[in-house]
Amino acid sequence: MNDTPARLLRLLSLLQTPREWPGSELAERLGVTDRTVRRDIDRLRELGYPVEATMGATGGYRLVAGAAMPPLLVDDEEAVAIAVGLRAAAGSAITGIEEASVRALAKLEQVLPAKLRRRVRVLGTALVPHTDEAPAVDPEVLTALAAAVTNRERVRFGYRGEAGAETRRHVEPLGLVASRRRWYLVGHDMDREDWRIFRVDRIDRPHPTGARCTPRSLPAADPAAYVAGRRTNWGTPSFRVRVTIQAPVRRAAGRLGDSPGDIVPIDDDSCLLDVTRDDDPTWLAYRLIDLGADFQVHEPPVLVDRLRTIATRITNAVT
Secondary structure, eight states, X not given: OOXXXXXXXXXXXXXXXXXXXXXXXXXXXXXXXXXXXXXXXXXXXXXXXXXXXXXXXXXXXXXXXXXXXXXXXXXXXXXXXXXXXXXXXTTOSBTTHHHHHHHHHHHHXXXXXXXXHHHHHHHHHTOOOOOSOOOOBOHHHHHHHHHHHHHTEEEEEEEEOTTOOEEEEEEEEEEEEEEXXXXXXXXXXXXXXXXXXXXXXXXXEEEEXXXXXXXXXXXXXXXXXHHHHHGGGSSSOOEEEXXXXXXXXXXXXXXXXXXXXXXXXXXXXXXXXXXXXXXXXXXXXXXXXXXXXXXXXXXXXXXXXXXXXXXXXXXXXXX
């Protein structure tokens, strides 16, 4: 790559990925020599970008936090992904993030090329925002926990249990999981010497301790699988849902808080939702109505009762 300005922008884009880049790998990516990479790193430093170099077999270059945020460089696919994500975040259950997401989206769409703006708008029209009453999450709490997970750093926080009891926790965080309209932290509780799952909306004032932790062996494939396997044992009573839906499986799947395999085809024009749930039956009732297809509830009775209540309200409203 002989164009120096273009090469510097490409180098800066690579360094904005949160990892250390060996000089030889940067040289290969840019199609230049190791010496050219070193010169380009010096040029970025002269322009005010805080590029740090570490020595040793595992060393390399990385961009660290500076006094000012450098321009963020993303490719076309990354720009579309960010814009679509911001559209979804504008209707999220994270406190205060809706307005910030709208402002960021407006700035991003203003500088997107026309072809990318069209892609973002087409994808945006397919998004179905949640209209549930899920508990809101403080974005500062979520950010602090995410940093602790990324840095592999132990964290202390206050936690409010199902019955309202307040406790202090000392945790080695492994991962954050978004599941069915809630956020969960999976971590190893140091005082209880066991794995625990914490609802993020019940976590208060998390702060890192500075102590690093080596990832332990989780009794599941990953944090998301661990949460999925444990959810049915928690506070709210679980219930089995069996509903026949008069629509192709591709039309219903993903719109009922379902996971892959929860909805199976009966034939080309109908499918069956068969799953154990522990969330609000009212939310599921509204989502079934919102499908715009006929359906028949086989169980549970509580879902039938909620649908009857909704039907009565609708009837009273139009008579």
